[in-house]
Amino acid sequence: MSFDSLGLNDALTKAVADSGYDNATEVQTQAIPPALAGHDLMVSASTGSGKTASFILPALQRILAARGDNTKRRDKGVVYGPRILVLTPTRELAIQVAKAATTYGRHVQGLRVATVVGGVPYPAQIKALRGPLDILISTPGRLLDHLQTGKAVLEHVEMLVLDEADRMLDMGFIDDIQTIADHVPKERQTVMYSATFAGHVGRLAQNLLRDAKRVDVASHTDTHENIEQRLHWADNGTHKNALLDHILTERSMEQALVFTSTQRDADWLADRLADMGHAVASLHGGMPQGRRNRVLQGLRLKQLRVLVATDVAARGIDVPSISHVINYGLPMKAEDYVHRIGRTGRAGRNGLAITLAERMDSGMIRRIQQFTTQDIPVATVAGLEPKSPQPKMFPPRPEGRFGGKPNGRPAEGKRFGKPFSPRRDEGFAPRRDERFAPRDAAAFERRDVSQGAPRNAFDRAPAKAGARPAGKPGFKPQRPRPAGYGR
Structure with missing residues (x-):
């Protein structure tokens, strides 16, 4: 229209x-x-x-x-x-x-x-x-x-x-x-x-x-027709770095956005790539806004060829020249994967989204495929094939259905002699332990970095070796041990 x-x-x-x-x-x-x-x-x-x-x-x-x-x-x-x-x-x-x-x-x-x-x-x-x-x-x-x-x-x-x-x-x-x-x-x-x-x-x-x-007008299950997705299994961190180095040296790469899981990994990986001669910078929430603006401006002006970022860059960056998105560290939530790969293939262009995963990442890969109801095709690089067998991955379930084989549960009927429904009963509210409350992101967003606040958790002094965790003295397990335990 x-x-x-x-x-x-x-x-x-x-x-x-x-x-x-x-x-x-x-x-x-x-x-x-x-x-x-x-x-x-x-x-x-x-x-x-x-x-x-x-x-x-x-x-x-x-x-x-x-x-x-x-x-x-x-x-x-x-x-x-x-x-x-x-x-x-x-x-x-x-x-x-x-x-x-x-x-x-x-x-x-x-x-x-x-x-x-x-x-x-x-x-x-x-x-x-x-x-x-x-x-x-x-x-x-x-x-x-x-x-x-x-x-x-x-x-x-x-x-x-x-x-x-x-x-x-x-x-x-x-x-x-x-x-x-x-x-x-x-x-x-x-x-x-x-x-x-x-x-x-x-x-x-x-x-x-x-x-x-x-x-x-959109769903997380939509196929990204102009974005090619690939999954490379890595044996360990050294193998993952070798795969990343190979991808960044391909002639087809115009600009790459490399995602890490933490701010510390972003800074470390950017320093490593800079030592190798790449025009690279890091971007994460622990940086002052002025520096973040300069980094994004350098990316738009093509002064940077590689940007290493946390998920803060998964939303709000619109640079059509980004040809590759590389998931060096996997996201914390499956839906963030969709926002990550959406940074490439913009303005009618074709893009390539590559995920580098180790065996311990198989659970998140499975959740991503279940969330998008799509398989991520597995690929290999000649000379850098993984030596370990790749983890067994179940095919994605159709959205809204609970299959019996992937999760080992029946879709309906009885379980352990009682009526079973995969849906949570209405009115059920899980108990929340305040000791494990999520980080106050609102307070983190409000803080003024010019006042010298800690940039992230890694800037704080480490705990002394052998220090006891904070809490009430005389901690005892909640459940008593049975008689004769440990004899």
């Missing part, structure tokens, strides 16, 4: 045409008309599908409609705050959304766009919040800081957008999002983008949205 038929303002269609786009994507075709009509939306769309434009264009249309014939922002000297508020999980994604808002709003006179993210000094952000403002793109943690100090005014927000809401909840921002939503007028339009609306994401949607329309 052409953008001219979506009911957008002439200034917006002209900006879209200037950007080189003629026809709208599927998510834009389905999401823009109801968004222009003021409906709340629940949208599921994959990376690279044009979802950013699907909410930025209606947001700009709302700004133009609110202004009317008056091109001035509002009364001078009065702090009104933004009309549009966009919440994103990472700083990189916030910067990408701000760039899209500026690009599509290039013909909107006097458009003011600001970003508020962690890792950036406060004074510049406070100045932007106190001045004329149309669109505010922010991470939840830093915006909550400004709300608590009274610097952020959200009383006139007309449209609230939650981009990648599932990721924000995984990072621990659910309380921050709820607090921010309480400061936004109830008579607003709310749009949520998420890979899934099950579980806690669905409950958040019920609290924030009213009569929302559902738009589902």
